[in-house]
Amino acid sequence: MKPYNLLIVDDEKRFADMLAKRLTLRGCQCEVCYNGQQALDLVEQKDFFLILLDLHLPDIYGTDVLMRIKKMDSKTPVIIVTAHGTEKDRKKCIQQGAHAFVHKPLGIDELMEILARIEEMRS
Amino acid sequence: MIERIRKALGPIWPEFFHQDIKLLDPYMTFTDYRKIWTLGISVLIATALVPLLVVTIIHYRLLDKSVDSELRLRTERLASNAKRAITFFLEERLDALRFTVNEISYDRLTDPDHLEEILRNLKLGFGGLTDLSVIDRTGKQLAYAGPYNLEGRDYSNQRWFIECQQHNFYVSEIFRGYRHVPHIIIAAKSLREDGSFFFIRATLDTERLIRALQSYETGAHAHIFLVNRSGVIQTPAKQHGDIFQKMSLPVPVFSERTRVSIAKDDKGKTLIVGYAYIFTQIADTPFILMVIKHKAGMMQVWHQLRSNINWFVGSGAFVILAVIIITCTLLVNKLFHADKAKAEAMALMEQSNQLASIGQLAAGVAHEINNPLALINETAGYVKDLFVLKERYGHDDELIGYIDDILDAVERCGMITSQLLGFARKFEVKIQEVNLKEAISDVLVFHNKEASYRNIKVCVDVPEDMPPIKTDRAKLQQVLVNLVNNAFQALDDGCRLDIEASPAGNNKIRIAVSDNGCGIPEENLPKIFEPFFTTKKGSRGTGLGLAITYGLVKKLHGEITLKSKLDEGTTFTITLPTQIQEGSIENEGATGR
Numbered sequence: 001m002k003p004y005n006l007l008i009v010d011d012e013k014r015f016a017d018m019l020a021k022r023l024t025l026r027g028c029q030c031e032v033c034y035n036g037q038q039a040l041d042l043v044e045q046k047d048f049f050l051i052l053l054d055l056h057l058p059d060i061y062g063t064d065v066l067m068r069i070k071k072m073d074s075k076t077p078v079i080i081v082t083a084h085g086t087e088k089d090r091k092k093c094i095q096q097g098a099h100a101f102v103h104k105p106l107g108i109d110e111l112m113e114i115l116a117r118i119e120e121m122r123s
Numbered sequence: 124m125i126e127r128i129r130k131a132l133g134p135i136w137p138e139f140f141h142q143d144i145k146l147l148d149p150y151m152t153f154t155d156y157r158k159i160w161t162l163g164i165s166v167l168i169a170t171a172l173v174p175l176l177v178v179t180i181i182h183y184r185l186l187d188k189s190v191d192s193e194l195r196l197r198t199e200r201l202a203s204n205a206k207r208a209i210t211f212f213l214e215e216r217l218d219a220l221r222f223t224v225n226e227i228s229y230d231r232l233t234d235p236d237h238l239e240e241i242l243r244n245l246k247l248g249f250g251g252l253t254d255l256s257v258i259d260r261t262g263k264q265l266a267y268a269g270p271y272n273l274e275g276r277d278y279s280n281q282r283w284f285i286e287c288q289q290h291n292f293y294v295s296e297i298f299r300g301y302r303h304v305p306h307i308i309i310a311a312k313s314l315r316e317d318g319s320f321f322f323i324r325a326t327l328d329t330e331r332l333i334r335a336l337q338s339y340e341t342g343a344h345a346h347i348f349l350v351n352r353s354g355v356i357q358t359p360a361k362q363h364g365d366i367f368q369k370m371s372l373p374v375p376v377f378s379e380r381t382r383v384s385i386a387k388d389d390k391g392k393t394l395i396v397g398y399a400y401i402f403t404q405i406a407d408t409p410f411i412l413m414v415i416k417h418k419a420g421m422m423q424v425w426h427q428l429r430s431n432i433n434w435f436v437g438s439g440a441f442v443i444l445a446v447i448i449i450t451c452t453l454l455v456n457k458l459f460h461a462d463k464a465k466a467e468a469m470a471l472m473e474q475s476n477q478l479a480s481i482g483q484l485a486a487g488v489a490h491e492i493n494n495p496l497a498l499i500n501e502t503a504g505y506v507k508d509l510f511v512l513k514e515r516y517g518h519d520d521e522l523i524g525y526i527d528d529i530l531d532a533v534e535r536c537g538m539i540t541s542q543l544l545g546f547a548r549k550f551e552v553k554i555q556e557v558n559l560k561e562a563i564s565d566v567l568v569f570h571n572k573e574a575s576y577r578n579i580k581v582c583v584d585v586p587e588d589m590p591p592i593k594t595d596r597a598k599l600q601q602v603l604v605n606l607v608n609n610a611f612q613a614l615d616d617g618c619r620l621d622i623e624a625s626p627a628g629n630n631k632i633r634i635a636v637s638d639n640g641c642g643i644p645e646e647n648l649p650k651i652f653e654p655f656f657t658t659k660k661g662s663r664g665t666g667l668g669l670a671i672t673y674g675l676v677k678k679l680h681g682e683i684t685l686k687s688k689l690d691e692g693t694t695f696t697i698t699l700p701t702q703i704q705e706g707s708i709e710n711e712g713a714t715g716r
Contacts (some may be wrong), residue, residue, distance in 0.1 A: 012494055018501035025508045083493030086486075087553065103544075104497035105537050108504050 002009055004028045004115060005047070009039040009065070010054040011083070015104075019052070022108055028115075036060030045066050050118060052111075053098075054096050055082040055089060063092055070097045081106060133168050134463055135452045136239060139426065139459035146655055153458070160455045167447040172440055179436050184431065190425050194395055194418065195383045198345075202397035202414040203381045205339045205347055208414060211333055212251070213294055214403040217309055217329060219249050221292075221405070224313035224323050232257050232323065238268040249330040258284070258322040269326065271302055278324075287312050287322055294408035297349075297357040305329045305366070307405075310615035333358045344420030349401075350374070351409045363415060375411065385418075393418040409616075467655070474667050489540035496536050503529040554703060557596045559634070560585040566603040573611060580619040589624060592632055593702040598675050605672040606636040607694050613640035613693060630701045639692040648687060679703065 006028050010016040013034055020030035031048075033039050036057045043051070051069065055062030066078055077099035082089070090101045100114060129136045139156035153159060222233070223241060231237045242255040254269020262279025287293035287310045295308040307327040314320050336347050336358055348360040356364045359531045364370040371389055375382065381399040388394055397414035419426075507526040510516045558601040563583055565575075576583050603622075610620050620638050629635040643651060650656045652673040676683040681699040 012498065013497045015494070015501055018498065018505050022501060022505050023506050025505075025512050062235075083497060084490040103541065104493045105500035105533055106509075107498070107500075107534075 004049040004119075006030045007039065007042060007051045008032045009034075009036070009052065009057065011035060011056065011058050012054070018025045023111075026108075026112060034058075036062075036065040039065055040068055041074075043072055043076070050099075050115065051076055051078045052081050053078050055080060055093075056084055063089065063096065066096050066098060067092060079111075079114065109110070129293065134456065135449050137452050137456065139455055143252040147463065147466040147470060150469040152462050152465070153359070156455055156459050159458075160451055162445055163451045165456065167451065168444070171443055171447065175436065175440065175443070179432070186425070186429075189285055190422065194421055198395050198397035198414055198416055199381050199383045201339060201341070201347070202383070202399050202412060205336060205414065206381060206399035206401060206412050208335050208339070209332070209349070209401050209410065210403055212332060213309070213401070213408060214405060215249060216325065217292055217294070217311065217403060217405045219245055220309060220311040220323055220325055224311055229313075229315055229321065232321075234521060235266045235268060238266045245325075251328045253328050255326075255328040258324060260320055260322075263319070276301075279289055283308050283310055283324070284322070290406060290474075294403070294406050294410075296351045296355075296409045299367075303327075307332070316350040318487050329358070331597070334354075338412075340350045342420075344417045346415045348413055348415075350409045352400075352411060357410065360413075363413075372413075372415075373481065375413075393399040395421070407443070448544055470655070470666065471671070474671070492536065492540055496533055496540070500530065500533045500537075504532065524534040542629040545710060553595060553597065554593055555596055556591045557594055558591050559632070562596060562602060563598055563622055563624070566600050566607060569604065570611065574620075577611075577614075577616045579611070579614055579616065581622070582619065583622045588633075589626070590701070592699065594679055594699060595703075598679055599699070602672050602675045602679070602697065603634075603636070605668050605675075606697075609668060609672075609695075610636060610638040610640065613642075614638050615640065628699055631698050632701055634697045634699070635694055637694040642689040642691055642693055643685075643687040644689055648685070651685065652683075 004023075004027075006020075006023060008016045008020055008023075008030055008062060010019075010032075011034050016032045016034065020032045023030050031042060031046075033042060036059045039053070039057075040060075042048075051071075051105075053062055057065065060068075062080065062082070066080070069076070069107060071080060074097065078097070080089075080093045080098050080101045082101075083104040085101060093101050099118070100116055102110070137160065139160065148154065152453050205649075223245070227241065232241070237256055238257065242252065245252050245255065251308065254267065254271060256267040256269070257265045258278055262281070262284050264276045264278065283293050283295050291312045293308070293310040295310075297305050297307050299305055300308075306329055309327060310324040312320055312322055312324050327648075333347075336349065339347050346361050346363060348363065349357040350360075350370050351357055352374065354369050354372075356366050356368055356370050359366060360370060363372065371707055372394070375384065375396065375398040377400055378398075381397065383395060383397045383469060386394045386396050392621050395416045395418055399412045401408045402408040403411055456700055503526050507523060507530070510519060510523055510526070560583070561583065567581060567583070570581070573579070607620070607622075614620065618639050620636070623635045623637075625633050647656075647658065652669050655667065655670075673683055676699075679699055680703050681697055683695060683697050685693060685695045687693040
């Protein structure tokens with residue numbers, strides 16, 4: 001498995017950190033940020049293999065962050081991870097190019113499967 | 124019986140008389156429809172019928188008055204005419220006597236042969252005279268001409284003789300006298316050249332007088348006769364009394380003119396009495412002319428007319444009243460139905476809003492729980508990772524078992540929150556492929572506990588090859604939830620519930636929900652899908668569950684039917700199309716977030 005370069009964007013700091021730790025244990029390189037603006041700055045600076053994006057961020061709403069990320073770099077897959085997902089949000093995110101829309105609590109195995117599928121698609 | 128009347132009356136049956144759905148009361152614009160109805164009818168009667176009745180009464184009074192005064196006038200005119208005739212009759216004969224005594228000498232008058240000749244001439248000229256006699260100042264009859272042998276009679280004590288001495292002329296009442304035949308005496312006093320005086324006296328035939336009077340009688344209701352001043356009847360008076368008897372009416376008050384008064388006869392009937400005291404220019408007379416008319420008889424034509432008018436007004440009023448009542452009932456019924464429909468819609472909407480609010484609340488709770496749940500999940504997961512992936516913590520299977528328990532619990536919590544979110548999403552319309560078996564088992568998740576607690580056996584029979592259908596999953600699930608809830612309420616502990624699905628052909632599927640519970644009485648079957656119909660006492664049922672179910676099935680373009688037998692069980696059968704188009708179901712307006 002390659003060392004995937006992931007970005008985790010979530011205002012629930014402890015959740016984001018814990019997820020980062022678990023993914024690191026599984027050989028990923030994780031960067032964590034807690035608001036939309038930081039995420040946009042990071043995406044501008046670096047390329048990521050995958051971005052995990054929460055919808056309810058304190059500064060910019062997740063769908064807007066998604067839209068801007070997609071403007072900057074349309075290739076990087078974005079997975080929406082949310083505790084507050086409505087059908088309307090799901091539709092909007094998929095329309096804007098989100099790769100997947102998963103609800104919290106999410107299984108780590110489920111996430112690893114998604115990573116593997118993306119890897120397959122890329123190769 | 125009531126049902127039969129209700130059918131016969133159709134739309135004019137006053138349904139608003141009994142508004143028995145208490146649940147609707149807070150939503151009704153008006154509460155007392157009977158009052159509105161009564162008020163409407165009263166106002167319409169006041170504006171339509173009262174003027175009609177008032178005008179009729181005024182009209183009657185005016186007509187009564189004018190007919191009355193017309194009757195009086197006619198009576199008065201008749202009395203005047205008859206009075207003139209009587210007066211003329213008497214005056215003419217008094218004049219004849221006066222002429223005779225002035226023209227013919229005393230000697231000739233006292234000569235019986237001459238007197239006979241004079242009588243003959245007078246009879247020829249005037250008629251109505253029976254005999255003629257000449258009486259000297261002492262009252263002794265000097266000469267007589269006529270059919271009776273009365274010569275030599277002494278009249279000195281008689282009233283006519285005394286009165287004629289005083290007043291020169293005299294007219295007597297009608298009396299029988301020596302002759303025993305009704306007659307009138309008229310007499311005149313004449314002065315002789317030597318200063319002495321004598322009397323000439325004539326007897327008048329009453330037949331002629333009576334004929335003259337009767338010629339004025341018109342119709343059966345008018346009677347004309349003479350009475351003397353003491354009220355003794357002088358000429359035939361029919362029912363008012365016999366001749367020479369006192370008349371039944373009181374003697375009228377003296378008046379020089381003809382008068383009319385109102386009196387009652389002995390039977391209490393109203394009489395119009397016209398009367399005139401008769402006096403000639405030559406002499407006073409003892410007669411009073413009476414003209415008596417029966418008011419009722421005279422009014423007969425008017426009464427006939429009045430009864431016709433009464434009939435007409437009565438039937439008119441009845442028609443107006445009927446129209447008023449029918450119109451009022453129709454209008455109030457319409458108003459009531461509109462109000463009731465509005466109240467029902469509002470009650471249903473509130474119910475639906477309530478459900479939506481519960482949905483929103485559930486979604487909120489689920490969302491809030493999801494975040495800490497995710498943290499527990501990741502933390503426990505990380506601990507497990509440490510144990511599994513890092514060598515330094517070693518492989519402690521017992522600890523890993525505990526962590527797995529935590530992770531399992533988190534997964535179960537996650538399922539619950541996702542079901543709660545699913546409940547909230549019932550208000551969003553979404554046409555999707557639905558696997559019936561899954562949909563049914565999702566619904567039963569909510570009932571598993573109750574079923575096992577109450578020992579109710581739930582059997583689901585969906586063929587393995589049943590193709591998925593395209594419909595609104597949330598609405599279908601709500602229909603199933605409602606039917607299962609309904610069945611659970613009807614079931615006793617230890618009974619069974621069957622849910623069967625099968626293809627129904629023609630691009631349709633059939634789902635049957637059967638229970639072997641208490642069943643539904645036959646009389647309630649037609650009302651079972653009506654809103655607010657409930658047999659559950661107290662606050663347990665709103666009567667909306669099956670009504671909402673019915674509405675949802677209709678929205679899914681399906682049909683719902685039921686079969687039930689008391690104490691044997693009930694089967695609800697839903698037939699749904701296998702595919703419905705997106706956009707063919709409207710949203711209810713209430714949505715989750």
